[in-house]
Amino acid sequence: MVEKDISFQSCMAALETFKASKFLMIIFGAAGDLCQKKLLPTLYLLFKKGFIEDFTILGLDLPKMTTEEYCTNAKKWLETNAKEAFDEKIYEDFQKHLFFESADLKKGEHYTNLCKKITEITSDDESYNVLYYLAVPPTLFSPIVENLSDKNLCRRRKGSKIIVEKPFGHDKKTAHALNLKLQDAFDENQIYRIDHYLGKETVQNVFFFRFGNALFEPLWNRNYIDHVQITVAEDMGIENRAAFYENATVVRDFVQNHILQLIALIAMEPPANFDQESIRNERMKIFKSIQSFNEKKIDDLIVMGQYDSGTVNGKKVISYLDEKNVAKDSKVPTYIAAKFFIDNWRWANVPFYIRVGKRLKKRYTEIAIQFKFPPLKLLGHKCKDLDANTIVFCIYPKQKVSLTFNVKFPGMENIPYPVDMVFDYKDVFQIDSPLAYERVLIDAMKSDLSLFARQDGIEAMWDIVDPIIKALEKSKKLYKYEAGTYGPVEADDLMKKDKRKWRLF
Numbered sequence: 001m002v003e004k005d006i007s008f009q010s011c012m013a014a015l016e017t018f019k020a021s022k023f024l025m026i027i028f029g030a031a032g033d034l035c036q037k038k039l040l041p042t043l044y045l046l047f048k049k050g051f052i053e054d055f056t057i058l059g060l061d062l063p064k065m066t067t068e069e070y071c072t073n074a075k076k077w078l079e080t081n082a083k084e085a086f087d088e089k090i091y092e093d094f095q096k097h098l099f100f101e102s103a104d105l106k107k108g109e110h111y112t113n114l115c116k117k118i119t120e121i122t123s124d125d126e127s128y129n130v131l132y133y134l135a136v137p138p139t140l141f142s143p144i145v146e147n148l149s150d151k152n153l154c155r156r157r158k159g160s161k162i163i164v165e166k167p168f169g170h171d172k173k174t175a176h177a178l179n180l181k182l183q184d185a186f187d188e189n190q191i192y193r194i195d196h197y198l199g200k201e202t203v204q205n206v207f208f209f210r211f212g213n214a215l216f217e218p219l220w221n222r223n224y225i226d227h228v229q230i231t232v233a234e235d236m237g238i239e240n241r242a243a244f245y246e247n248a249t250v251v252r253d254f255v256q257n258h259i260l261q262l263i264a265l266i267a268m269e270p271p272a273n274f275d276q277e278s279i280r281n282e283r284m285k286i287f288k289s290i291q292s293f294n295e296k297k298i299d300d301l302i303v304m305g306q307y308d309s310g311t312v313n314g315k316k317v318i319s320y321l322d323e324k325n326v327a328k329d330s331k332v333p334t335y336i337a338a339k340f341f342i343d344n345w346r347w348a349n350v351p352f353y354i355r356v357g358k359r360l361k362k363r364y365t366e367i368a369i370q371f372k373f374p375p376l377k378l379l380g381h382k383c384k385d386l387d388a389n390t391i392v393f394c395i396y397p398k399q400k401v402s403l404t405f406n407v408k409f410p411g412m413e414n415i416p417y418p419v420d421m422v423f424d425y426k427d428v429f430q431i432d433s434p435l436a437y438e439r440v441l442i443d444a445m446k447s448d449l450s451l452f453a454r455q456d457g458i459e460a461m462w463d464i465v466d467p468i469i470k471a472l473e474k475s476k477k478l479y480k481y482e483a484g485t486y487g488p489v490e491a492d493d494l495m496k497k498d499k500r501k502w503r504l505f
């Protein structure tokens with residue numbers, strides 16, 4: 001293989017020369033699960049790679065502890081979650097930037113102190129990048145924003161930004177109310193509604209693959225594409241997050257955000273420019289074009305499931321109903337298979353099949369674009385077995401793109417044989433891709449909102465999902481599936497009716 005010089009890649013050069021300085025991140029919920037597993041490891045990695053310097057991280061949370069005690073805990077979290085990237089010497093330097101204060105974030109009194117701290121750290125320099133990260137349960141989003149606003153720490157403090165975690169609302173009504181609350185305090189361009197899925201390298205590559213090549217885009221429509229399959233399979237269960245999951249369900253946890261964003265990325269029109277608003281406008285048009293689900297159609301288009309006990313990766317696991325803090329008669333779905341349609345000129349009648357679930361056979365994520373079969377069976381009776389051309393964006397475990405096409409099997413007989421042309425990130429670039437959170441945090445520091453949801457986008461996604469949730473509450477069809485399998489067998493019927501099959505993983 002010819003060694004490729006990748007140093008000229010302009011996008012990469014731009015990222016690698018970026019350094020965030022004069023940067024203060026205030027993490028609300030700094031002792032929580034998200035902070036331990038994702039945020040701190042990401043900030044540590046950005047520090048290690050030299051992307052952040054001259055910065056302060058101020059953590060706020062309920063537990064009573066000093067900064068010193070917090071740093072001792074942070075070290076343990078990083079040893080576990082940053083894994084081999086953890087380096088004791090680098091941590092020594094990193095922890096000099098870490099501070100912690102105990103606070104009940106519902107109470108206004110703590111914000112007077114926060115105000116003083118911000119002034120102390122930034123010396124009231126308005127060019128200081130101040131990022132508020134809401135890593136707290138969603139019930140705290142509004143009180144925190146109200147308190148920040150009361151202390152003039154939002155719109156009036158130039159250079160301040162707020163990152164809001166998912167779930168953004170519980171339905172359209174609550175999402176709209178939260179949007180109003182945020183927009184009351186901040187300008188829209190200060191609000192970063194995070195969906196870390198869009199920060200994944202292979203996910204962004206869908207965009208580059210489509211619009212960076214003349215080859216595929218002319219075929220990217222209902223005339224050539226038979227259907228799209230999106231699979232997000234997890235092997236883990238709900239992992240002590242029953243309080244969250246019993247409310248969220250698979251629909252709010254995955255479909256309302258990640259899945260709809262993936263569909264938008266695959267289906268959107270080329271934006272007029274590569275700027276954040278042009279890109280967000282095109283995603284928005286797709287949300288508006290997704291056919292709505294109603295009660296009559298629901299059973300034909302959606303299958304829901306809940307995991308039973310079983311064996312995953314050789315280990316016996318309990319059922320969803322036996323998980324800690326789950327109601328014994330819970331009807332919460334942990335699996336969904338569904339068929340979406342996009343009512344626009346490009347995609348009319350092309351099904352977008354999705355399946356997402358917990359405790360499946362293995363952890364696996366991919367987007368597969370399947371093309372139509374050739375129109376004539378010119379190659380003899382063996383044509384029955386012909387595979388359709390398929391472009392697969394594998395997101396996990398490998399980061400790769402492959403194209404399946406048919407060739408002649410060597411020999412005297414005329415037998416078509418499917419082969420894959422594969423591009424694997426690691427083989428070509430020989431570097432680890434940045435983590436999704438690394439990318440979205442850097443973008444927030446750079447004030448690039450392209451990968452974040454806009455107010456209208458969030459509400460449009462709820463417009464799609466609310467009727468699904470309502471119809472499912474009425475339909476009450478919930479199929480059990482054995483942990484460690486592909487999900488409920490009833491999901492196969494969704495495909496069989498259309499004479500198609502789910503892809504194996």
Ligand SMILES: NC(=O)c1ccc[n+]([C@@H]2O[C@H](COP(=O)([O-])OP(=O)(O)OC[C@H]3O[C@@H](n4cnc5c(N)ncnc54)[C@H](OP(=O)(O)O)[C@@H]3O)[C@@H](O)[C@H]2O)c1
Nearest residue numbers: 029031032033034061062104105106135136138165166167
């Ligand atoms: N965890 C994940 O992997 C993940 C993934 C995607 C999105 N998210 C989202 O990220 C946010 C945080 O998730 P999480 O799992 O980290 O939540 P969490 O652990 O339940 O809560 C975060 C932290 O907030 C603290 N807290 C609760 N009430 C408080 C109060 N009144 N004042 C100060 N601190 C308070 C919690 O303390 P206690 O533990 O003492 O209550 C905890 O340390 C949520 O919106 C979640 O939906 C999480």
